[in-house]
Amino acid sequence: MPKTGKILMAHGSGGQLSHDLVEQVFLKHFHNPTLANLDDAAVLPYFANDSRFALTTDSYVIHPLFFPGGDIGKLAVCGTVNDLSMRGARPLYLTAGFILEEGLPLEDLERIVTSMAATARAAGIQVVAGDTKVVERGNADGLFINTAGVGLVPDGVNISGADAQAGDVVIVSGTIGDHGMTIMSQREGLSFNTPLVSDCAPLNGLVAALLEASSAVHCLRDPTRGGLATVLNELARRSRVGIEIKETHIPVRSAVQGLCELLGLDPLYVANEGKLVVVVAEKDAKEVLAAMRTHEYGTDAAVIGRIVLAHPGRVVLRTALGTCRIVDMLVGEQLPRIC
Amino acid sequence: MPKTGKILMAHGSGGQLSHDLVEQVFLKHFHNPTLANLDDAAVLPYFANDSRFALTTDSYVIHPLFFPGGDIGKLAVCGTVNDLSMRGARPLYLTAGFILEEGLPLEDLERIVTSMAATARAAGIQVVAGDTKVVERGNADGLFINTAGVGLVPDGVNISGADAQAGDVVIVSGTIGDHGMTIMSQREGLSFNTPLVSDCAPLNGLVAALLEASSAVHCLRDPTRGGLATVLNELARRSRVGIEIKETHIPVRSAVQGLCELLGLDPLYVANEGKLVVVVAEKDAKEVLAAMRTHEYGTDAAVIGRIVLAHPGRVVLRTALGTCRIVDMLVGEQLPRIC
Numbered sequence: 001m002p003k004t005g006k007i008l009m010a011h012g013s014g015g016q017l018s019h020d021l022v023e024q025v026f027l028k029h030f031h032n033p034t035l036a037n038l039d040d041a042a043v044l045p046y047f048a049n050d051s052r053f054a055l056t057t058d059s060y061v062i063h064p065l066f067f068p069g070g071d072i073g074k075l076a077v078c079g080t081v082n083d084l085s086m087r088g089a090r091p092l093y094l095t096a097g098f099i100l101e102e103g104l105p106l107e108d109l110e111r112i113v114t115s116m117a118a119t120a121r122a123a124g125i126q127v128v129a130g131d132t133k134v135v136e137r138g139n140a141d142g143l144f145i146n147t148a149g150v151g152l153v154p155d156g157v158n159i160s161g162a163d164a165q166a167g168d169v170v171i172v173s174g175t176i177g178d179h180g181m182t183i184m185s186q187r188e189g190l191s192f193n194t195p196l197v198s199d200c201a202p203l204n205g206l207v208a209a210l211l212e213a214s215s216a217v218h219c220l221r222d223p224t225r226g227g228l229a230t231v232l233n234e235l236a237r238r239s240r241v242g243i244e245i246k247e248t249h250i251p252v253r254s255a256v257q258g259l260c261e262l263l264g265l266d267p268l269y270v271a272n273e274g275k276l277v278v279v280v281a282e283k284d285a286k287e288v289l290a291a292m293r294t295h296e297y298g299t300d301a302a303v304i305g306r307i308v309l310a311h312p313g314r315v316v317l318r319t320a321l322g323t324c325r326i327v328d329m330l331v332g333e334q335l336p337r338i339c
Numbered sequence: 340m341p342k343t344g345k346i347l348m349a350h351g352s353g354g355q356l357s358h359d360l361v362e363q364v365f366l367k368h369f370h371n372p373t374l375a376n377l378d379d380a381a382v383l384p385y386f387a388n389d390s391r392f393a394l395t396t397d398s399y400v401i402h403p404l405f406f407p408g409g410d411i412g413k414l415a416v417c418g419t420v421n422d423l424s425m426r427g428a429r430p431l432y433l434t435a436g437f438i439l440e441e442g443l444p445l446e447d448l449e450r451i452v453t454s455m456a457a458t459a460r461a462a463g464i465q466v467v468a469g470d471t472k473v474v475e476r477g478n479a480d481g482l483f484i485n486t487a488g489v490g491l492v493p494d495g496v497n498i499s500g501a502d503a504q505a506g507d508v509v510i511v512s513g514t515i516g517d518h519g520m521t522i523m524s525q526r527e528g529l530s531f532n533t534p535l536v537s538d539c540a541p542l543n544g545l546v547a548a549l550l551e552a553s554s555a556v557h558c559l560r561d562p563t564r565g566g567l568a569t570v571l572n573e574l575a576r577r578s579r580v581g582i583e584i585k586e587t588h589i590p591v592r593s594a595v596q597g598l599c600e601l602l603g604l605d606p607l608y609v610a611n612e613g614k615l616v617v618v619v620a621e622k623d624a625k626e627v628l629a630a631m632r633t634h635e636y637g638t639d640a641a642v643i644g645r646i647v648l649a650h651p652g653r654v655v656l657r658t659a660l661g662t663c664r665i666v667d668m669l670v671g672e673q674l675p676r677i678c
Contacts, residue, residue, distance in 0.1 A: 012672070055487075
């Protein structure tokens with residue numbers, strides 16, 4: 001298939017051109033025996049030592065398709081790997097559904113698929129089933145990707161948004177707002193002395209490391225759309241606890257802070273794609289923090305607050321000035337199509 | 340949420356309006372404890388008596404969203420249930436990813452979600468994970484849905500497109516072309532004395548019935564995009580066998596045949612959404628056919644041909660006139676956005 005080509009409606013026909021696209025782009029990069037069977041569904045073995053599995057899905061509509069630190073393909077793999085990881089599951093298999101706009105350069109598609117395959121390898125997972133649809137020019141914006149993921153939940157691991165307990169410590173794995181402000185700066189054509197780079201990364205290795213360090217990890221969440229503030233509110237509501245965080249303890253890059261101030265945005269609400277929030281029993285907080293800091297995606301990990309009995313369902317921020325304010329869930333839309 | 344409302348960009352923010360949409364539309368209709376947890380991934384139990392699972396995905400971009408016999412929601416459940424069924428898997432769990440266009444009437448979304456929930460109940464499966472994205476007006480066409488599905492493959496069941504053997508009998512479960520020509524007639528605003536209705540249906544019950552009747556079912560495929568001709572070509576190529584079919588044995592409704600002739604289309608290439616092709620050992624063909632005919636989605640099942648040693652990889656049609664012609668895979672695009 002010539003790289004100078006473009007997606008045609010017939011690439012979505014289910015006929016010969018669909019088969020060519022599957023073989024020359026998707027199978028070429030996602031090569032594994034299960035996918036190569038080209039059956040209607042992948043058939044996969046169970047693993048004898050675990051009794052539960054995790055299942056999740058996300059669609060990706062990010063604009064622009066390519067950005068510093070990643071692209072829609074890398075994001076589509078990381079996002080779903082991370083959602084599985086947030087339940088303590090070990091991600092194993094991914095499906096990939098593509099909705100392509102007629103006229104999309106094949107070169108762009110292949111670049112994205114190559115990036116997905118590289119990210120899948122890095123995360124140690126396989127893309128085992130897929131689908132491609134094509135819509136007429138003007139009926140989609142370049143391409144949209146859906147990934148669904150299956151992971152295994154090791155026996156004894158029970159992590160959910162409902163398990164935060166008063167006294168627990170809240171840790172964030174690194175600087176917040178990098179992804180959202182990178183996309184924003186790309187869209188607005190802004191450039192800085194310190195270039196912004198998305199934090200887009202697969203977090204299953206970091207989760208494995210922190211679960212190794214403690215069996216008292218109660219909650220894990222990745223603060224994507226809606227940012228850290230929204231995720232903390234979700235945890236406070238689900239667990240019926242209060243959360244107190246300290247502004248000065250939350251890591252934010254100065255370039256991100258600067259752009260947020262310029263645009264009147266609050267980094268607490270800006271999306272991340274390679275960060276996670278851990279709620280862990282106080283007794284293990286030190287060990288978990290240390291384990292995270294030795295991992296490449298947790299070097300800037302920091303304790304940012306605590307779970308409290310007071311004000312259940314609410315998140316309270318102690319500001320740099322020493323005052324307190326309630327941090328609500330994101331209301332309205334801050335940065336559309338951030339993932 | 341008022342039914343007269345429309346989708347706003349903020350419904351995709353991940354914040355408060357996203358949560359409202361999830362609770363007031365998705366959880367309302369897909370109510371089950373797993374989904375209600377609103378965690379990043381669903382955690383599900385294994386079933387002890389099976390050792391393999393099936394995984395598949397499809398995106399749905401059909402236009403129009405509503406049509407006689409179904410809608411994009413029903414189609415999105417049936418299509419993925421059917422893909423799992425074609426491996427002999429018992430479908431259990433579905434994920435649903437929605438890409439909504441800003442301005443989509445909430446009433447349309449709720450009608451579609453209601454239809455998905457009803458179809459899921461009819462098929463005996465649960466929607467356990469989901470995701471919603473919103474793109475600006477003009478960047479999608481109403482809505483697109485992705486579903487991924489997980490099913491269990493009973494021990495001893497081994498069905499794949501590579502297992503057709505010379506001497507096997509080819510059965511189709513009913514009339515072909517109903518879905519494709521229904522969509523075509525809707526788009527073109529054509530009406531007929533006998534109204535066309537899509538065959539959109541979940542086939543897991545039919546598959547269970549035919550697998551009960553025989554342990555010598557070698558292949559199952561649902562002839563969706565690309566139609567019966569494309570599916571037979573896939574089986575011939577994968578199994579390295581020839582296939583011979585008889586034109587007069589292939590069931591086609593007269594309204595479908597008539598519209599195909601009017602538009603210069605061949606029903607062999609027209610999409611179906613509630614039909615399947617069975618390749619079964621000759622010794623069990625009679626029992627399988629009988630079992631299919633007693634099922635609501637197999638009343639018009641018919642033997643249409645045979646697997647042969649001659650012309651491996653090729654499908655040959657014996658016409659009503661007694662001549663033979665090679666039936667190739669669909670080349671080009673016949674009916675875009677048929678599913």
